[in-house]
Amino acid sequence: MLMTKLTLQGTAQARKHHKARGADSALILPLMAGATPDDPALAAAAKAARFTGKAGEALAVPGAHGFTILAGIGAGRAISDWEAGGGAGLAAAAGRAHAVLLTDNATPEQAAGFAAGALLNAWRFNALRDTSKDKDAPPAEVTLAVSNPAKVEPAWQRAEAMLRGVLYARDLVAEPGNRLNPASFAARLLGLRDVGLKVEVLEGKRLTALGKGALSAVGGGAEHGPRLVVLRWPGKLKAAPVAFVGKGVCFDTGGISIKPAAGMEEMRGDMAGAAAAAGAMLTLALRQSPAPAVAVLALAENAIGAASYRPGDILRTHIGKTVEVLDTDAEGRLILADALAYTARRFHPRAMIDLATLTGSIITALGHHRAGVFGNDEALTAALMAAGEAVTEALWPMPIDDEHREVLKSDIADLRQCAPAGSGAWGGRFLSDACHAAAFLREFAEGTSWAHLDIAGVEAREEAAALGPKGPSGFGVRLLDRLVAMRFERDA
Amino acid sequence: MPDITFVKPSLPRSGALVLLLAEGAALSGLAKAAEEATGGAVSRGLEAAKFKGAKGQSCTLWAPGGGLTKIVAIGLGKADALDARGAENAGGTALVAVQQERDVVIAADGLTPALAASAAMGARLRSYRFDRYRTTEKEEDKPKLERIAVASAEATKAKAAFAPMQAIADGVFLTRDLVSEPPNVLTPAEMAERCKALEKLGVVVEIMGPREMKRLGFGALLGVAQGSAQEPRMVTMKWMGAPKGKKQKPLAFIGKGVTFDTGGISIKPAGGMEDMKWDMAGAGTVIGLMAALAGRKAKADVIGMVGLVENMPSATAQRPGDVVKSYSGQTVEVINTDAEGRLVLADVMWYCQEKYDPRFMVDLATLTGAIIIALGHERAGLFSNDDTLATQVKEAGGAVGEKAWRMPLGDAYDKQIKSDIADMKNVGGRPGGSITAAQFIQRFVNGKPWAHLDIAGTAWSSKDAPTVPKGATAYGVRMLDRMVADHYEG
Numbered sequence: 001m002l003m004t005k006l007t008l009q010g011t012a013q014a015r016k017h018h019k020a021r022g023a024d025s026a027l028i029l030p031l032m033a034g035a036t037p038d039d040p041a042l043a044a045a046a047k048a049a050r051f052t053g054k055a056g057e058a059l060a061v062p063g064a065h066g067f068t069i070l071a072g073i074g075a076g077r078a079i080s081d082w083e084a085g086g087g088a089g090l091a092a093a094a095g096r097a098h099a100v101l102l103t104d105n106a107t108p109e110q111a112a113g114f115a116a117g118a119l120l121n122a123w124r125f126n127a128l129r130d131t132s133k134d135k136d137a138p139p140a141e142v143t144l145a146v147s148n149p150a151k152v153e154p155a156w157q158r159a160e161a162m163l164r165g166v167l168y169a170r171d172l173v174a175e176p177g178n179r180l181n182p183a184s185f186a187a188r189l190l191g192l193r194d195v196g197l198k199v200e201v202l203e204g205k206r207l208t209a210l211g212k213g214a215l216s217a218v219g220g221g222a223e224h225g226p227r228l229v230v231l232r233w234p235g236k237l238k239a240a241p242v243a244f245v246g247k248g249v250c251f252d253t254g255g256i257s258i259k260p261a262a263g264m265e266e267m268r269g270d271m272a273g274a275a276a277a278a279g280a281m282l283t284l285a286l287r288q289s290p291a292p293a294v295a296v297l298a299l300a301e302n303a304i305g306a307a308s309y310r311p312g313d314i315l316r317t318h319i320g321k322t323v324e325v326l327d328t329d330a331e332g333r334l335i336l337a338d339a340l341a342y343t344a345r346r347f348h349p350r351a352m353i354d355l356a357t358l359t360g361s362i363i364t365a366l367g368h369h370r371a372g373v374f375g376n377d378e379a380l381t382a383a384l385m386a387a388g389e390a391v392t393e394a395l396w397p398m399p400i401d402d403e404h405r406e407v408l409k410s411d412i413a414d415l416r417q418c419a420p421a422g423s424g425a426w427g428g429r430f431l432s433d434a435c436h437a438a439a440f441l442r443e444f445a446e447g448t449s450w451a452h453l454d455i456a457g458v459e460a461r462e463e464a465a466a467l468g469p470k471g472p473s474g475f476g477v478r479l480l481d482r483l484v485a486m487r488f489e490r491d492a
Numbered sequence: 493m494p495d496i497t498f499v500k501p502s503l504p505r506s507g508a509l510v511l512l513l514a515e516g517a518a519l520s521g522l523a524k525a526a527e528e529a530t531g532g533a534v535s536r537g538l539e540a541a542k543f544k545g546a547k548g549q550s551c552t553l554w555a556p557g558g559g560l561t562k563i564v565a566i567g568l569g570k571a572d573a574l575d576a577r578g579a580e581n582a583g584g585t586a587l588v589a590v591q592q593e594r595d596v597v598i599a600a601d602g603l604t605p606a607l608a609a610s611a612a613m614g615a616r617l618r619s620y621r622f623d624r625y626r627t628t629e630k631e632e633d634k635p636k637l638e639r640i641a642v643a644s645a646e647a648t649k650a651k652a653a654f655a656p657m658q659a660i661a662d663g664v665f666l667t668r669d670l671v672s673e674p675p676n677v678l679t680p681a682e683m684a685e686r687c688k689a690l691e692k693l694g695v696v697v698e699i700m701g702p703r704e705m706k707r708l709g710f711g712a713l714l715g716v717a718q719g720s721a722q723e724p725r726m727v728t729m730k731w732m733g734a735p736k737g738k739k740q741k742p743l744a745f746i747g748k749g750v751t752f753d754t755g756g757i758s759i760k761p762a763g764g765m766e767d768m769k770w771d772m773a774g775a776g777t778v779i780g781l782m783a784a785l786a787g788r789k790a791k792a793d794v795i796g797m798v799g800l801v802e803n804m805p806s807a808t809a810q811r812p813g814d815v816v817k818s819y820s821g822q823t824v825e826v827i828n829t830d831a832e833g834r835l836v837l838a839d840v841m842w843y844c845q846e847k848y849d850p851r852f853m854v855d856l857a858t859l860t861g862a863i864i865i866a867l868g869h870e871r872a873g874l875f876s877n878d879d880t881l882a883t884q885v886k887e888a889g890g891a892v893g894e895k896a897w898r899m900p901l902g903d904a905y906d907k908q909i910k911s912d913i914a915d916m917k918n919v920g921g922r923p924g925g926s927i928t929a930a931q932f933i934q935r936f937v938n939g940k941p942w943a944h945l946d947i948a949g950t951a952w953s954s955k956d957a958p959t960v961p962k963g964a965t966a967y968g969v970r971m972l973d974r975m976v977a978d979h980y981e982g
Contacts, residue, residue: 361866365899425954
């Protein structure tokens, strides 16, 4: 959750405020690469410390003017440079109660970007720990100092809508499995009604009646049964909605095909796709997007129990296609199969994008710096790539080839869910599972313009960065928001 | 291997006849002649078999009459959509259907001479067998095919079109032979010896041994080689085919040639280790490519270089933790001795740039298991610092059925190979494993356009394809030959 409060103020007032708070307040100044601060003391410090002004570089200069931080914004052309500067600047202000972001020479969008970066950096998940002794907490109060606050206000509101969506997703991903289960997740999503989203929760008999055999099977072993949550934003355009589909496995033990113990705690984040889809819906609502949008979130806990589904089971999916289960730990694609088909048939969306922490294979392929995008529509893939570049949530296109579909042939069902373990190259070890999973999902998109983002590897940061601490990144929220803004806010 | 000749269309009175039939087309030419000679057996048989001429469809009519043992019909799909790849695939499919016959006529009289040649090329590529080590194969299991006559109304033109293809096929076969050879036979020294066969094609072959490498300071390559009783080699193959007056800087192709990869001290699991005999496929491909280019007298100056080593665990083997100094002067901390291919390439590539100042470099290597986890077996991973070069490689591959997929590079990945005590380490962890391998290689690219093909998933195939029998595929030979032909012989 966001601990930090932001106020917009005129420059003179903000400077006064900063001075009054003494060492408790940090003054953060954006600085372009190669530029020299006007103040001679700061200029000397920058030179001595070999500060280059590269985006995301920060230098703390304690001294006569109180505590000043130079925040590099690179060439300053892209808003992402300003975000990186604001984030890095705020990180350098850790331990202080207050920070002033001095952006009097910036455009409203640049100032808002600088502030958004700062607040993305300041996010912490502190609900479950005592923070009273924290010495390096981010400032609880941030002032965005600009020459004309009224002019910056609309840009800040747009940025804040994005920010709230991202942080909403991060909070959900951070929640542990004993607190966030399909029931409590769905209950939290009901809270989105406050911002004008329509929220439907399908569970129990209603879910069974819809014939979602895959989602029901995956979630069947847990104490809290599966849910399908539908979020709808009406928008203003008379057009079919754009649809987001999210994998929401609140905890993933692997089921009967249980995972090794080491690292299993990270599986509390296996609902990051659903969280990102929900966060994006929140952002669209907060900024009153004209685009109709819908999110369908498949929520389940993949638990081990007497009622767990088994390797070898055949499931009947929402559209009647049967699936042979080989590995109960490849559950994400199963619940998405139902959710994708349901979304396609009920909403006939203009485009359908699913997000899922789906495979370890995508991490081996692309590491932690890019998510994989698969799909059946090159134009949609290209639009997603462009949106991702703009908001620094980078994607890389990945193929679905004949061989990937070929391995999904089952002896006794319409499809099998994955290739058998040990059937890969070099003694069985190497399987292109991310591609196999995408080929599987494609069968359920039923010709709808569709893209699949495999976000395993990027849903949490390995280390602190300008735009957030180590841990949940909220990856996908900004990407989807930008995609909608770029592509779906005009008539079809 | 069967002989391939081109003849004027005339109906054979014995042996087998292959009909290449487009979807929905009426029987004409030789097909019509066969229909008449067999009293309508062709159309009756095709109808009974529900043969419509769809792409890849095939149907055999046994003893149809007219003295023929069989007629094989191969579907071409829609006539106006037929391209060279389609004709090759049809030729390859036909070859399998007639392997137990001695004489075959392929009726390509409905095709252009160029497509008739492509059909012959497909048959040639599919006819490959590696049977050097079979001594007890039963006579009835061996292929009997001796002569393929491709019937074309313009047989002379088709024959001319086939001549360069034949040279390319020879290059492909050379690569397949090298990759198929067992590692006790194909040592670095033996592989270098076999490169000398290219001399009769006009290729200049230079072989370098460990003493010279040591003198030059190939610390990275020699570190890999030091655990093996087999001496390393580096082979340079030069084909100077550019016409006088059109000389430019040469093109360079570089191959990883680890003739067997145990993994070294970081030894591999036993399951599947036998596959590591083809860890020299990058080098094998470069050698076959040079044979293809020289064989068809390509009008380009091309340098092929291969680094040949064996990676063994032994008392003298390199250890995880060792730091080696590469020929470039950069130092490498060896974290995992099983990431050895990049060490070999590092020295060969730097040497290539210093010595030949090439226009560009393309390297091929069975480099990472990670590329299989990323892409599978249909496509190689393509990494490049140059969009034009990458596009040329990818498009040339697409035209010959050797597909590649572009993969990313970037500073964020490069950071993963930072070392605490040397200029870099040789592995960057599991995440993005083939990308960090490419980043490593890129550290040895000295401002040249460069493309890297990670062919770990495509060098060897576990199932038959129309023009590639299972086993060594020679992936890359045709792709890069095509790239040279399309862009660098003007």
